[in-house]
Amino acid sequence: MSFPTLLDIKKLNDGVGFDLVEENVLLCPELRIIPAEVIAGAEMKLTVRTDLPTVGFRNLNEGMARSKSQYETRVFSCADISGQIAIDLGVYRRALDPLRLQQAEASGFMDAAFRHVAKQFWYGTTNDAKGFPGIIAQMLADTAHEVDATGTTAKSSVYFVRIARETCQFLFGNGTTIDLQPEWKEETVNDANGNPFRALTNWLSGAVGARLANKNSVVRIKNIGTATGKTLTDALMFSAYEKFTTALGAEPTHIFLTPRSREQLRASRTATTTTGQPAPLPTDWNGIPLIASSAISNAETI
Secondary structure, X not given: OOOOOXXXXXXXXXXXXXXXXXXXXXXXXXXXXXXXXXXXXXXXXXXXXXXXXXXXXXXXXXXXXXXXXXXXXXXXXXXXXXXXXXXXXXXXXXOOOHHHHHHHHHHHHHHHHHHHHHHHHHHHHHOXXXXXXXXXXXXXXXXXXXXXXXXXXXXXXXXXXXXXXXOEEEEEOOOOOOEEOOOOEEEEEEOOXXXXXXXXXXXXXXXXXXXXXXXXXXXXXXXXXXXXXXXXXXXXXXHHHHHHHHHXXXXXXXXXXXXXXXXXHHHHHHOOOOOOOOOOOOOEEOOEEEEEOOOOOOOOOO
C-alpha cells in the first residue's frame, strides 16, 4: 500500500522547501511513512463507525430484528508549532558562505521540529502539553489492545499499526505544512540579558495534528524493560499480533519500536539458533516491517 506523506505533499507543492524537508524527514520514520493530509483550518470533524449492524441467517416465516451501524463524531485538532531563527548580522557577514549558514540554521530548526512532532505523535500532551493528543491517548488502552511486558524501570513500547488514510494519519492545518518564511528579514532581537542586537531572522511555523480514525488499528506492547524476563521476545510479539488481528480483522502494516527493543528481539533468538551463531538483526517480523524510531522512548512514564 502507498499513501501520500509529508514528502509527497512538498513535492506537489511546486517543490517549495522539498530539499530541506527531505533531508530531515529521513531521520523521522513516522513522518516519511505515515500518511499526511493538508486541511483548511485547524480541525477535522469526522463521523466514524464504531460498530456494525447485526446480520444472521433466519428460518422461513421468521423475522429479523432491525439493526444499524453505530457512529460517533470525533474532532481532530491541530496544534501550532513554531520557532524563531536569529543569526547575528556580525556572524552572517563574516561567514565565507552566508547562504550555507542560513541553510544550516534552517535545517537544524526543521530537524528539531520533525523530531518534536514524531515524539508528539506517540506521547501527545505528555511530551508537550501545548501540542496535539498522541496515539496513546487516542487508542483503546484495554486488554484487547495492550500487552503488558510488566517491566518497572527503563520502560519502552512496541506499536503494531495499520497505516492508511482511513485508520491513522498526520494532519497539517491552515492549508500548509511545516514551513519557513520565504524571505529572511533584518530585525532587532535581544540577547539573554535583554540587550538588543541586529540579526537576520526567520520563523518556522505550522499546525500539526494526528488522527487515529479507527481505534482498533493500534495495539501496544507496553512496559518493556531491561531486566531478565521483561525484554521484548517473539512470545510478546505473537500476543500483540493475535490481539491486533482479532480487534481489527486485518494485518498490521508496520511495527514501530526502539532500536533497543529491536536488539532485544534479536538477542532473544540467538539461543534458539542451531548453529550457535548470533541471530541477524531483524528488519521485519513475520513479513511486517520493523521501523526503529528514536521518537519512542526507553524511559516511558505512560
